[in-house]
Amino acid sequence: MATAKTLNDLFLDTLKDIYYAEKQILRALPKMARAAQSEDGKEGFLKHRDETQGQIERLEQVFEIIGKPARGKTCEAIQGIIAEANEIIEEFDGSIALDAGLISSAQAVEHYEIARYGTLIAWAKQLGHKQAVTLLQQNLAEEEATDKKLTELALSAANAKGTKAA
Ligand code: FE
Ligand code: FE
Ligand code: FE
Numbered sequence: 001m002a003t004a005k006t007l008n009d010l011f012l013d014t015l016k017d018i019y020y021a022e023k024q025i026l027r028a029l030p031k032m033a034r035a036a037q038s039e040d041g042k043e044g045f046l047k048h049r050d051e052t053q054g055q056i057e058r059l060e061q062v063f064e065i066i067g068k069p070a071r072g073k074t075c076e077a078i079q080g081i082i083a084e085a086n087e088i089i090e091e092f093d094g095s096i097a098l099d100a101g102l103i104s105s106a107q108a109v110e111h112y113e114i115a116r117y118g119t120l121i122a123w124a125k126q127l128g129h130k131q132a133v134t135l136l137q138q139n140l141a142e143e144e145a146t147d148k149k150l151t152e153l154a155l156s157a158a159n160a161k162g163t164k165a166a
Contacts, residue, residue: 037099
């Protein structure tokens, strides 16, 4: 049945989705850092944990701009992606392929975030929330930079090492 929902409602729903997701990611990153074998991997996950804290604060500013309380809405997609990361941590514990697995999990997280921010930016533009566009673009830029670094990390070390199983 048709309801009176608008793009405004969809924007708010999706903002709540990424807000929830970022909070889950904030909790998952220290665990990924602990699991990572390489120093570069550990450092990268911890650095992105700090960035994620800032991203959550930017999202809270976006809620303020649109005059709504900052509230999350359960995102089953991020729960699933993080559950897969935990599975890799358990199943590849102590193996030389662990870091390659962690990087691939982290990239799945980044790609989910990039998809969400891309959409939110387009809708914020359409809805005329200019300040929100700027804040969301800052988050997107950090996710894209992280994704790129993960690719470099994978190409430089983790995957190559993973092939040398004795
Ligand atoms: Fe993020
Ligand atoms: Fe979601
Ligand atoms: Fe991220």
